[in-house]
Amino acid sequence: MRTSTPNLEKATRINLLDFKSVQMRTFHLSWLAFFLCFFGWFAHAPLMNSTIGPDLDLTKAQKITAFIASVGVTIFARLFIGSMCDKFGPRKSYVYLLIFGAFAVISSSFATTWETYLLSRMAIGVIGASFVITQYHTSVMFAPNVVGIANATTAGWGNLGGGVTQALMPLIASGMLALGFAESELSKWRPAMFVPALIMLVVAFLYWKYTTDTPKGNMEDQKADESTNSEEKPTNTFIEAMKDRRVWILFAIYAGCFGMELFVNGRAATYYQTKFLLNETTAGMVAALFGLMNLFARSMGGWLGDRFSKTGGLAGRVKWLVIVMVIEGIALTIFSQMDILGVAIATMIVFSLFVQMAEGATYSVVPFINKKALGAVAGIVGAGGNVGAVMYAQFLLRSGSPLEDCFLYFGVVVAAIGFLGLGVKFSDEDEKAAVAEQERLEALEAELKAKEASLVA
Template identity: 55%
Template sequence: MKTTDTNKATSINIFSFAAPHMRTFHLSWISFFLCFFGWFGIAPLMAVIREELDLTQSQIGNTIIASVAITVIARIFIGRFCDKYGPRLTYAVLLILGSIPVIGIGLSNSYETFLLFRLAIGVIGASFVITQYHTSVMFADNVVGTANATTAGWGNMGGGATQVIMPLIFAGFVFLGFEESSAWRYAMIVPGIAMIVLGFLYYHYTTDTPEGNFSELEVDPVAELEGEEEEADVSMREVMKDYRVWSLFVIYGASFGIELTINNIAAIYYHDYFSLDLQTAGLIAGMFGLMNIFARSAGGYLGDTFGIKFGLKGRVRFLFVMLLLEGVALMLFSSMVTLALAIGTMIFFSLCVQMAEGATYSVVPFVNRKAVGAVSGIVGAGGNAGAVMAGFLFKYESLGYPEALFIIGGVVTVVSFLSFTIRFSMADEKEARYELEEALSELEPELEPAYAD
């Protein structure tokens, strides 16, 4: 595999498991997939849990908010842990500790205990930041957007896979003779155990950087990335003061935050509004998340393509277009009253929202190269903040799910214009151009970037 002077890979070979680049690539998306699976494993079973625990719509809304609320804080801090301790150790610890509430939610016997477990499970949503951090340090500028989008997108498929697989696991326990009140509890053990296994694999088979682990490098990894510790603190303050970071924070809330919301309500939405059984509703809802197999990757790839053609501003322009289409698509989906049209518009919306996510993280690595973890963490937290805000709309008995989704679609449409506030200096553009030309020169000399004036 060809690399730059900093040993970052300039290409992605999906069928390779070579260390360190592609092994990290595959283990990161698989780990994120399992975290996502465990994070939303309970969502397709909510129709059963609602009856057993006698939950109201308001209480279900509170559990939706809880499942994403704590992730806001976790994502902000997890980026700093990556900068200090390395993504390898951070991911391994998160996977193993995060499995505890995933398995433990089966102990819930009331609304209050169920709410607390859903809150605790939300911490594993911080796995996204580690995934983006790890691929950002492994891949060069010409493919970093594609690498980030693909690992995140394939990981996000866990949200779709759980809609299909968890009802089947649940049905399997029922077939074995367990009551429904016990079957959903035992079903959650499956993703928990898988997370523990991946935690050990991640620790033993990845490295923090292409050169090795932080603990093995001759220089201080934090100093190498951000300067001395005091300067790292200054860098964090600079990140917090950069308005572009907060613009991306809101934008990611309007894309990934809405995907999280749909993951939480899709199955019960089809169950209640189209009178479908649990397995059928889960299967259709799963189609939304499974589009991540290529949609988010396509967003990152096209973000890279626009970056090669038009520079950093090209990445931002593409992001605007996808956000605008996402908002319009969601309003259309919320208005559908026939099942076939609802499925069709949901798939179109799914493509748009996931491509917008990929486009966002084709921009993120260029905002502050000295604090990739911090920027990724804050922007990633925006996704969960958006999900929290959207979750409040589903608490009110007087507001139906279609009306709530239409309102969210309108908000996303407005937020899309925030993309125009993300601007880069000429120095940023020149630095990106230089590193891009270096990466492309490692591939084919004729692929020189053409920037528009």
């Protein structure tokens, strides 16, 4: 199959049927790896009320605390993994994380007390850092004209795991009981945890074999070039990223979109069970609709970010981000007031659409903040999502407010956060550099096509 871009350069287009070029192999494997990490990360959520909670005799406060712990640990994991990508490369970082995650998910099935269960959920939370590697890897593989949709699609299809797990884990658990792998209805969740873990190990092998750190190869193969250009790279990428206020604005914005998605993923099934009295399987199916919007919504957010940049440059990407964040907040306040099941589901889907478009829009901006500290920037911004989720869960736990009231309050907060995006500015040099890189890659692609045409002739 003919590749659409020079092998040693960033891809200027996305061809979903291309499995030969390293850019597209990375595209597909990065979203698949993230999908499985997200699936394992939230595999406990749809089973919490019906099996895990009763099996371990957990209180309501302990259930919420387990969610907070699993999401909270990811804050630190994302900060750490971003720097790992800058130093060791995304390929090794992802493989090691997938292996760790597989054993963490399996270990949770052996928990017998609240303390051991809490520790296992904290360990599982580390795999939430997979998002940062996915965004880093596609950012270094794709050109400015498509990096927004590349980042958004791999993240969106990965986030889809959070919706699919809501629907599949109850079915997998029931299947384990029917096949005789579980001793009772309450313990059926334990063998179910082996399913996502084993698949994660398979993908770890594929990631190691079929991807490279950059289009030019793995980082260890480029040490000579790196040493030659070492004066151009910051000595501490994490510190460089922390000094940039734009990073912290995007941190807050991501808390308002991805943080809200995490919170809803963790509470949606319970919300429909308690407010609308749905059973476990039905509530899981309905909650899955929220995550399933990732199939296209996040990609749409990144794609529109790329489109806004064609006429408005990098500032156009920021403008789109502000617009979609404000609409997300409004949609959440409307959803919070719905008391009829069908209407509630419809408004939840609309809300989900804008949540995930906002996430895609955020990471259509991130690659242009600081390319020399891309991993650190991606890690800090990604950690913002988890900080938001923890804050929402803490408010729910400590305020004692009904979940629908919390959604109302959070909607107002999200809309306000959206306006912070107006503080993300780019210099004229940044704008010119983005245009110059795109023109260079397009010229290289045209040259390759010309050579291929001459060979055919």
